[in-house]
Every structure is written in C-alpha cells, then in structure tokens.
Amino acid sequence: xxxxxxxxxxxxxxxxxxxxxxxxxxxxxxxxxxxxxxxxxxxxxxxxxxxxxxxxxxxxxxxxxxxxxxxxxxxxxxxxxxxxxxxxxxxxxxxxxxxxxxxxxxxxxxxxxxxxxxxxxxxxxxxxxxxxxxxxxxxxxxxxxxxxxxxxxxxxxxxxxxxxxxxxxxxxxxxxxxxxxxxxxxxxxxxxxxxxxxxxxxxxxxxxxxxxxxxxxxxxxxxxxxxxxxxxxxxxxxxxxxxxxxxxxxxxxxxxxxxxxxxxxxxxxxxxxxxxxxxxxxxxxxxxxxxxxxxxxxxxxxxxxxxxxxxxxxxxxxxxxxxxxxxxxxxxxxxxxxxxxxxxxxxxxxxxxxxxxxxxxxxxxxxxxxxxxxxx
Amino acid sequence: xxxxxxxxxxxxxxxxxxxxxxxxxxxxxxxxxxxxxxxxxxxxxxxxxxxxxxxxxxxxxxxxxxxxxxxxxxxxxxxxxxxxxxxxxxxxxxxxxxxxxxxxxxxxxxxxxxxxxxxxxxxxxxxxxxxxxxxxxxxxxxxxxxxxxxxxxxxxxxxxxxxxxxxxxxxxxxxxxxxxxxxxxxxxxxxxxxxxxxxxxxxxxxxxxxxxxxxxxxxxxxxxxxxxxxxxxxxxxxxxxxxxxxxxxxxxxxxxxxxxxxxxxxxxxxxxxxxxxxxxxxxxxxxxxxxxxxxxxxxxxxxxxxxxxxxxxxxxxxxxxxxxxxxxxxxxxxxxxxxxxxxxxxxxxxxxxxxxxxxxxxxxxxxxxxxxxxxx
Numbered sequence: 001x002x003x004x005x006x007x008x009x010x011x012x013x014x015x016x017x018x019x020x021x022x023x024x025x026x027x028x029x030x031x032x033x034x035x036x037x038x039x040x041x042x043x044x045x046x047x048x049x050x051x052x053x054x055x056x057x058x059x060x061x062x063x064x065x066x067x068x069x070x071x072x073x074x075x076x077x078x079x080x081x082x083x084x085x086x087x088x089x090x091x092x093x094x095x096x097x098x099x100x101x102x103x104x105x106x107x108x109x110x111x112x113x114x115x116x117x118x119x120x121x122x123x124x125x126x127x128x129x130x131x132x133x134x135x136x137x138x139x140x141x142x143x144x145x146x147x148x149x150x151x152x153x154x155x156x157x158x159x160x161x162x163x164x165x166x167x168x169x170x171x172x173x174x175x176x177x178x179x180x181x182x183x184x185x186x187x188x189x190x191x192x193x194x195x196x197x198x199x200x201x202x203x204x205x206x207x208x209x210x211x212x213x214x215x216x217x218x219x220x221x222x223x224x225x226x227x228x229x230x231x232x233x234x235x236x237x238x239x240x241x242x243x244x245x246x247x248x249x250x251x252x253x254x255x256x257x258x259x260x261x262x263x264x265x266x267x268x269x270x271x272x273x274x275x276x277x278x279x280x281x282x283x284x285x286x287x288x289x290x291x292x293x294x295x296x297x298x299x300x301x302x303x304x305x306x307x308x309x310x311x312x313x314x315x316x317x318x319x320x321x322x323x324x325x326x327x328x329x330x331x332x333x334x335x336x337x338x339x340x341x342x343x344x345x346x347x348x349x350x351x352x353x354x355x356x357x358x359x360x361x362x363x364x365x366x367x368x369x370x371x372x373x374x375x376x
Numbered sequence: 377x378x379x380x381x382x383x384x385x386x387x388x389x390x391x392x393x394x395x396x397x398x399x400x401x402x403x404x405x406x407x408x409x410x411x412x413x414x415x416x417x418x419x420x421x422x423x424x425x426x427x428x429x430x431x432x433x434x435x436x437x438x439x440x441x442x443x444x445x446x447x448x449x450x451x452x453x454x455x456x457x458x459x460x461x462x463x464x465x466x467x468x469x470x471x472x473x474x475x476x477x478x479x480x481x482x483x484x485x486x487x488x489x490x491x492x493x494x495x496x497x498x499x500x501x502x503x504x505x506x507x508x509x510x511x512x513x514x515x516x517x518x519x520x521x522x523x524x525x526x527x528x529x530x531x532x533x534x535x536x537x538x539x540x541x542x543x544x545x546x547x548x549x550x551x552x553x554x555x556x557x558x559x560x561x562x563x564x565x566x567x568x569x570x571x572x573x574x575x576x577x578x579x580x581x582x583x584x585x586x587x588x589x590x591x592x593x594x595x596x597x598x599x600x601x602x603x604x605x606x607x608x609x610x611x612x613x614x615x616x617x618x619x620x621x622x623x624x625x626x627x628x629x630x631x632x633x634x635x636x637x638x639x640x641x642x643x644x645x646x647x648x649x650x651x652x653x654x655x656x657x658x659x660x661x662x663x664x665x666x667x668x669x670x671x672x673x674x675x676x677x678x679x680x681x682x683x684x685x686x687x688x689x690x691x692x693x694x695x696x697x698x699x700x701x702x703x704x705x706x707x708x709x710x711x712x713x714x715x716x717x718x719x720x721x722x723x724x725x726x727x728x729x730x731x732x733x734x735x736x737x738x739x740x741x742x743x744x745x746x747x748x749x750x751x752x
Contacts, residue, residue, distance in 0.1 A: 042707040068700040075676050084692055300451050321458055324444040331418040331707055
C-alpha cells in the first residue's frame with residue numbers, strides 16, 4: 001500500500017492524498033460505505049460503482065465469519081470474487097460486533113469467547129485468528145483486533161482495556177508479519193488507538209500505535225455515544241501524534257458534520273452505517289440539511305428528491321413518491337434513499353478534497369456545517 | 377387503443393400481435409410485471425426498462441386507492457408521473473384485493489363495502505367508482521369491477537355472482553363511456569369473463585362479454601387454486617368465443633408452463649405476482665427449470681446465477697452469493713432474484729412471439745414445457 005499526501009489545507013489540518021492498494025487507488029479524504037455481510041444493503045455493486053461512485057467498501061469480519069463462513073469465502077477466492085467487487089475492501093477485526101451484537105461474550109487476555117447472534121453457537125476471536133480470518137476474507141486493508149470500550153467508561157477500565165489492546169496489537173502484528181496473503185495480492189494492516197475519552201490515555205495509545213510504524217493508523221472507540229466535542233478533542237489530540245505521512249482512519253464516524261469537522265482535524269478515512277441505516281428509516285442527508293421523508297409535509301411535494309444531488313435517484317423520483325414508498329415499506333424506498341445518501345456522503349468528501357486542493361477548505365467547511373444539520 | 381394481429385401459429389392457437397396505447401406499443405404475447413403499490417417490488421424503474429425490458433406494468437387499484445390515495449396521485453398528474461414510468465400501465469379494478477385482503481367485506485348489488493387491511497377504515501367500491509378511481513390513476517388499460525369467485529365455488533353461487541358481474545359490467549361501461557380521461561391521453565376498458573370452473577357459465581359469460589364489443593377482453597377467476605387442467609379447459613373454451621381481432625388477457629396467470637400453455641390457447645396478455653413474490657423467497661425460474669436458492673446444494677456453487685439468462689444479474693452474481701444474501705435476508709438478494717425472474721418471464725414471452733412468427737411455436741413450446749417445471 002502506498003499513501004501519497006498531495007495537499008495540506010492552510011486554514012486547518014485537512015489533507016488531500018491518495019491510497020494505492022492492489023485493487024486500485026482511493027482518493028482521500030474518503031468515506032467507505034459499509035457492506036456488512038458482503039453487500040451494501042439495498043444497492044447493487046454496479047450502482048456502487050456507477051451511481052454512488054464508491055472507491056472502497058467495508059466488510060464486517062464478525063458477520064462474514066458467521067455467514068457465509070470462511071470455507072465459502074475461501075472457495076470463492078476471497079470476498080472480492082465472492083461479491084464481484086474489484087475495488088478496494090477494508091475489513092474490521094470483528095471486535096466491535098462481538099461487543100455490540102453477540103451474547104455472553106467473555107473477554108480474557110487470550111481473546112474473546114462469544115455466542116453467535118444468529119444461532120447461539122460458541123466462537124472464539126483472538127488477535128491471531130482475527131488476522132487469519134481477515135487473510136481468508138482477503139481485504140486490502142485489515143484491522144487490528146482491539147477492545148472497543150463503551151461510553152461512558154471508567155478510567156480504570158479504559159486504561160486496563162487500552163493496555164490489553166496494545167498487547168493484542170503486538171500479537172496481531174506478529175501474526176500478520178509471519179503470514180502471507182491467500183490470494184496473491186498485498187494486504188495492509190492498520191493498528192487502532194483506544195483510550196476512551198481520557199486525554200492521557202489517548203495520548204499514550206497514539207504514541208504506542210505510532211511506534212508500531214505500520215502503513216496506516218486508525219482511531220477506534222469514538223462515535224459510541226460521547227458528545228461530538230469529545231470526539232473532536234480526542235481526534236485532534238491523536239492527529240497531532242500520528243505520523244503525517246500515513247493515512248488516518250476514524251472508525252465509525254459519522255454525521256456529515258462530524259466528517260467535515262474531522263477532515264479539518266486531519267482524518268483521511270471514514271466509515272459509518274448512518275447513510276445506509278438511516279436511509280432505510282427515511283432519513284435523507286442533503287447539502288441543505290436533513291429530510292425525514294416520513295413527515296406529512298412531503299406528502300404532496302412533487303419536487304425532486306434532492307434538486308442539488310448528484311445521484312440519478314435525486315432527479316428521477318419525487319419526495320412524495322419516496323414518502324409513499326417509505327410509508328408502504330416498499331423495498332424501492334430503501335433502494336432510492338440508500339443510493340441518495342451514499343452519493344451524498346461521497347459527494348461531500350469529493351467536495352472537501354477539491355476545496356483542500358484549491359485552498360478554500362476551511363471557509364467552505366464552516367459554511368457547509370451551518371447547513372448540514374438543519375432539519376428541512 | 378389499437379390491436380394488430382400479426383401472426384397466428386399453425387400448430388396451435390397462439391397469436392403474435394401488438395397493442396398500441398397512448399404510452400407506446402406492447403408486443404404480444406406479453407407478461408406484465410405487477411407493480412402493486414406503484415412499484416414493482418425491489419426494482420428501479422430504469423431497471424424495468426433497461427434490464428427487465430418490461431413493456432407494460434400493472435398497478436393495483438385497491439392498494440393505490442388506500443395508499444398514497446387519489447388526491448396525491450391526481451396532484452402528481454396520474455400514476456405514470458407519480459412513479460416516473462412513461463410506458464403503458466394496466467390497473468385492475470380493486471375487486472380481487474377487496475376479496476383477498478380486506479376484512480369484513482360485504483358484497484351487495486350496489487357494490488362492496490370493505491375495511492382497509494392497513495388501518496381498518498371503511499370504504500366502498502362500486503362499478504361506477506372503480507371506473508372513476510381508475511380514471512384518477514390514469515392507467516392506459518383499465519378493468520371492469522367484477523366479483524372473482526374462489527375455488528372451489530358451488531354452481532349456484534358461481535352463477536349468481538357471474539350474473540351480478542355482468543350487471544356490474546353494464547354499469548362500468550356506462551360510467552366509462554360517459555366520462556373522460558383526466559390527463560389528456562386515451563384510456564381503454566376491458567370487461568372480465570367469470571363463471572368459475574363451469575363450462576356452461578364460462579360459455580355464457582364469454583358470450584355476454586364479447587357482446588359488449590370492447591377493445592379487449594379479459595378472463596378472471598382462474599389461477600385461484602383450481603388444477604391447471606381446469607384453467608386450460610376454461611381458457612380454451614372462452615378463447616373460442618372471444619373475437620379474434622381483440623387482445624385477450626388472462627388475469628393472474630401464472631407459472632412459466634401455464635403461460636406457454638395459455639399462449640398456445642390464444643391468450644395475448646398475462647400478469648402474475650409469482651416471478652416477483654417467489655423471487656423474494658429465493659425461487660428462481662430458468663430455462664432449465666426451477667432453482668430454490670435456499671438449498672444447501674448451492675452453498676459452494678460459484679457458477680453464474682443463470683448462465684443461459686439474459687439479465688445482467690445472471691452473469692454478474694453467483695448462486696453461492698445469492699444463496700448467502702437470501703439466507704442473510706439481505707435486500708440485495710430480493711433485488712437480484714426479482715430482476716432475474718422478471719427478465720426470464722419477459723424472455724419467455726419474447727421467445728414465444730419469435731417462434732409464433734417463425735412458425736415453430738408448438739414444437740418449441742412442447743420442448744420448453746418439459747424443462748420449465750424441473751426442480752434443479
């Protein structure tokens with residue numbers, strides 16, 4: 001993997017760059033649509049390419065490991081082939097879902113024992129097998145196995161957990177460095193900073209993670225319920241420590257405003273279920289603010305879904321029609337809103353990149369932030 | 377509306393023709409995908425055009441009347457504009473759903489009082505307002521308000537019901553002929569033959585319906601649970617009575633085999649929820665037979681969804697991937713299977729038409745029928 005830093009904003013710490021992987025180039029800052037179980041929900045792969053213009057998507061190790069399971073993915077020749085997606089893929093390590101979805105999880109130094117949320121069967125994730133599983137999935141960028149602490153989290157637990165995450169990181173690196181990719185193309189490994197919302201812990205974690213000198217670095221344990229100001233302050237703090245010449249990935253973030261604010265702090269990569277999950281509930285993100293398409297006010301509004309939008313659905317369908325589909329729980333409603341929201345997120349980071357390169361990012365960002373949170 | 381009969385098969389009663397409507401030409405025999413509530417479930421309109429190659433779709437008056445309701449559809453300028461579909465649309469009269477979906481329906485000579493399956497509110501459909509509602513929806517082809525008898529149905533009830541359907545037909549025609557289209561383009565009205573599975577009733581009904589001399593004729597009350605042989609025998613009987621120079625629409629039929637057999641009996645138009653509904657349950661219709669994608673046998677089958685298929689999904693995705701999506705209840709699974717099945721149905725009628733024109737229909741049909749029902 002190669003990261004090239006192309007421009008740094010004068011008025012902020014925003015950066016424009018590019019990440020080159022075995023499956024192509026990602027222009028940063030970038031938003032990565034979440035393809036949980038090998039599909040970005042309600043969107044065809046060709047729509048991700050042609051309409052959303054996604055450059056990289058995420059897969060969730062926990063979900064893919066449980067279903068379809070590694071034997072199927074391996075026999076397909078990896079996740080790219082299984083789902084017919086030849087652009088870059090990033091997988092998380094499975095840790096986050098183990099904590100949030102599975103029942104009866106037991107976290108020990110060795111790893112985490114958990115029960116499948118699908119059938120209750122017992123499984124075990126460790127730093128070592130989280131790497132092995134991600135080798136089998138075959139993502140271009142694979143993530144460290146960490147513990148993601150909840151919010152709020154008491155200092156003692158946060159410190160203890162962070163220290164274990166650091167010890168796990170060493171084991172992840174050892175495993176990654178002593179194994180080969182399974183499908184003939186290079187994979188890259190990113191470690192993850194933890195430390196909850198404690199400045200000293202975040203600082204310590206960022207230093208440890210930076211010292212591993214991997215090809216990119218990630219920030220975990222944020223966007224778990226803490227106030228946005230806490231998220232920004234932790235992000236700012238660790239970005240000052242992380243090396244400039246490597247991409248920075250803020251995991252699980254966030255709203256359009258969160259993304260712009262964190263680009264301004266020096267983040268290069270984002271992922272979040274918000275544009276896809278909220279789409280299925282009728283929430284549309286637009287450049288003028290947020291639409292809840294379920295509201296009565298759209299019932300007879302025959303204007304385009306988003307006249308300023310750049311997805312085909314934005315002009316093709318009307319708000320009244322989308323509201324009808326949502327009220328009738330029609331699948332097409334989820335399809336339209338998902339394409340809209342994902343294209344909007346991708347447009348947002350494309351615009352951010354353009355403004356960083358043109359040297360106008362800070363002003364543009366401040367103007368956008370005022371509008372993006374407005375309820376329409 | 378103009379119907380042109382272009383070819384009649386030598387070895388059967390199959391016909392190839394074309395129906396010209398205000399929204400374009402339909403080449404018959406044709407299958408019409410069902411777009412219940414203003415959407416063919418899980419398919420974008422542009423996919424219906426580019427991938428499925430649908431020439432006409434169906435709307436359900438009962439569903440559209442309840443939601444979004446006529447004021448919304450009228451303000452949109454009719455259903456075509458509301459859903460952004462500028463090819464032909466046919467609407468049923470609402471009767472079938474009143475009988476199958478709504479609670480506490482009361483059928484009287486005047487019409488049918490029923491409760492909405494959505495919110496329990498009380499509504500009334502009559503021959504007159506079924507026409508008015510279809511004028512408001514603005515379909516190119518609108519259907520008579522009839523009573524669709526269940527199967528089995530005792531002779532006495534079937535006869536009484538059929539006679540009421542005939543009286544209702546007169547009221548429908550009077551209303552249709554004394555009202556104007558609402559959106560400036562022509563609408564056409566089709567009456568419906570009833571009579572359950574009784575030959576004398578079907579014969580009588582076909583004669584009455586033919587005597588109304590409308591621009592097309594429909595056969596209702598079949599595909600409601602009777603054996604296929606009964607369906608074919610009733611269809612054959614009425615096709616002998618219906619005028620040759622007008623299109624014949626067999627409502628709610630059916631499997632690929634049903635469709636080919638009924639084309640051979642002289643039917644020109646079909647609709648059925650089977651390709652769309654069964655797709656969402658993992659059943660795929662192919663030229664070699666039927667696939668239940670949920671089956672274990674497809675788990676590691678990385679061959680194309682349908683190597684003989686003509687939809688993009690057939691080559692783009694594998695059986696193993698589609699099985700995974702179906703097992704994971706992913707929306708994309710419904711999207712893929714629906715496009716596949718609809719394209720297959722459209723391919724089937726396109727091939728039938730080609731063979732009718734080439735004079736090879738009967739042999740081709742007999743060969744296909746042997747394969748289509750095979751469980752793969």
